[in-house]
Amino acid sequence: MVASCYSQRSVFRRIAQQSYAEWPAYDSTPLYDQSSPCGLEEDIRTVASTWFDHEAHNSVDEFVSHYPVAYFQFRPHDRYSGATQYGMDQLFRLFLLKEIHGWTHETELVTYISTHPDLREQLGIETVPDQSTLWRTWNERLTAELRETIETTARTVLIKAQDAGVAVPHEPDRRLPFQRDEEESDTSDQAILDEAASITDHVSHVVFPAFSLNRDDGCEIHENAYWDLQTHLGLREGLAANEGARSFVYESTRDRTPLGHAHREHIRNLSIEQIREMYRQAIDRLLNELAGREEFVRAGIVAIDITEADPFTGDRTGHEDEIIGTKEQTDEYAYQWATVQLVGNAVPIVLDARPVQKGDTRKEIVEDLLDSAEAAVHVDNVLMDREFDSQHVLEMISQRGLSYVVPKRMQTSEKAQAKRLLQRGQDRYETDRKLHLGKNEWHETTLIYRRKEDSEYDDHRQYSVFMTNTSSAYLTEYGYRWEIESGYKSIKRFMAATTSKHFGLRLFYFAFACLLYSIWRAVDLLVQVELTGEYEHSPIVTADNTLTLLKKETGIG
Incomplete structure (x- = not known):
């Protein structure tokens, strides 16, 4: 089959329906205009990601000849000023064809075009x-x-x-543009910083175009300055917008920088869903950039958890649905956020973040976060804390074809069983259990009792009970869940300080901190692979180094 008007419309219709894709890029972010090569790169990546999934599209040559470039302004990239026989759009396609086929000499391109009249006609030559x-x-x-x-x-x-x-003319180089040959290896502190600078610059230009403040055209302060300031706020613990904006004036190389109140006001104008959608788009861009590395597998185990901001001590009148009780059932109140994160052997990227409000059920929260996670990566296993041990949550996960490992809060029957195990001196025990869903429906799970080593207790509390719908061998994976707790510590370190009760502003600060954390871990993976040829989970690039490079090297933040 060959590409047709119908098949091309089908591709662009699918792109228009994708919440994480914007085409053309210059329409969705002020970082690009119609002459931005980076925007063109992103546009072609967006279309190619969907184009070759169509059954009629099985030729890279056809992609080159059919991709619409009429909107792109080539004039700033044409160093000739006089009349020429060939247009820049034609030349762009010709040289793209040459690079795709891997030809080192122009003669091979001339021969190929000369012997393929149909392609020549499609190219308009x-x-x-x-x-x-x-x-x-x-x-x-x-x-x-x-x-x-x-x-x-x-x-x-x-x-x-x-x-x-789709068959390709030659094996593509899946190394990223900044990568060196494998035999070069230098893991000194300076080498790490040098490599991190290059990679951070590259990654930030990929990720940050997903964020937009929807400002009018012609604003004197570039939108990048707002993300630069937001990153500056993350560099120092407890730094609020007003104080941060004042210090940013002296540290920034920009002619004009945002005032603290203006920065907050622009963010307040963003809706909760806009913030979440921008975050998901940014993470998708980050994952796409990592996908070219064999050390990064776009699949694995995810952990879902809820974290709390510091206890809120002010007057929460009118904000009772947003500033809710803490998980520990104390008389304190706090903002709460839920996240889903890759854990285990994968690079620990936060795939999505959402607020937790009064009335949100645990099932709704998990379902929402899994929707995002499964849209971004292939999920194998789900790890959660005991607050998610509801049978309705577990049934929903099973219905999605996923496995889970979740600790269970010990009720009377579990305590009695643990006491019997203690009397028998038995360290481990498994039993099947049916959990009632209502209307004569049941969820089947396996309970695994495991005795803790060196427990501080001398009674049944020595035992933990886990539930799983897969092999008990996967219980060892539950140890990976601590990574999300560890991640929260860094994320909160990256958050700007505020006393504002504005829910959208609070969510944005948390989501942006999650993004900075994810960029840090992605940069660390790329630096490790570049310098050592492999990835170890323990980072060699510090979080502070990454944030500083984001601010100083890219000017984007």
Whole structure:
């Protein structure tokens, strides 16, 4: 089959329905305009990710000839000022074709185009340019930035096509652009910082275009300055917007920077769903960037948990649905946030974050977060704390075809069983259990009793009870859940301070801190692989180094 108007419409219809994709990119973020090569790279990545999934699209040549580039302004990247025979859009397609096929000499491109009249017609080329014309065009007419975009885009098209099972002219290089040869290895502190600087710059330009304040065109302060300031607030623990904005004036290289109250006001104008959608888009961009590395598997175990802000001591009148009781059932109140995070051998990226409000059930929270997680990665197993031990939550997870490991709060029957095990001196015990769902419906699970080593108790409290719908061998994976608790400590360290009761502002501060944490761990993975050729879970790049580089190296923050 060949690409048709119908198949192309189908592709762009699917892209329009994707909440995490925006095409063209310059329409969705002020970071790009119609002449931005980075925006063009992102656009082609977006389309290629869906294009090759269509049954009629099984040719990389057709993608090159059919991708719509009419909206892109090539003029700033054309160093010729006089009349020319070939348009920049035609030349862009020709050189993209050359890079995709891996030809090192223009003669191979000339021969290929000359012997494929159908392709020549699709490209709109009546007369095939000769080798010398193509050489001069590449070396003298195209800007270095556009040449780099063509090379990067060719790699993207090859990877997306190959991932979809489409035959490609040659094996794509799945190393990221900043990577060196494997034999080069230097893990000194300076080498780590140098590598982290390059990678952080690259990753931030991929991730931050997902965020937008929806400001009017022509604003004097660039939107990047707001993300720069937000990162600056994360550099120092307990730094609020007003104080941070004042110190940012002296540390920033920008001519104009946001005032603290203006920064807060713009964020307050964002809805809860806008904040969450921007976060999911940013994480999807980050995952796409990591997907080219064999050390990163877009699948694995996820942990779901709820964390609390510091106890709220002010007047919560009018905010009772948002400032709710703590999980420990004390007389304190706090804002609460729920997250889903990759754990285990995977790089610990926070896939989604959401607020917890009065009336939200644990089932609704888990279902919502799993929707996001499964849209981003392939989920195998779900780990949760005992506050999620409801049979309705477990049944929902099972219905999704996922396995779970969850500790159970000990009721009378579990305490009695633990006492019997203690009397027998038995360290471990398994039994099947049916949990009542209502209306004569049951959820089948397995209870696993496990005796803690060196317990401080001398009674039945020496035992923990876990529930799982899979092999008891997976119980060892539950130890990975501590990573989400460890992650929360870093995330809260990255949060800007505020006394505001504005729920959207609070959520944004938490979500942005989750993003900074995820960027840190992603940068660390890429640095480790670049310097050592492998990934160890313990980071070699510090969080502070990553935040500082985000602010100083990229100007985006």
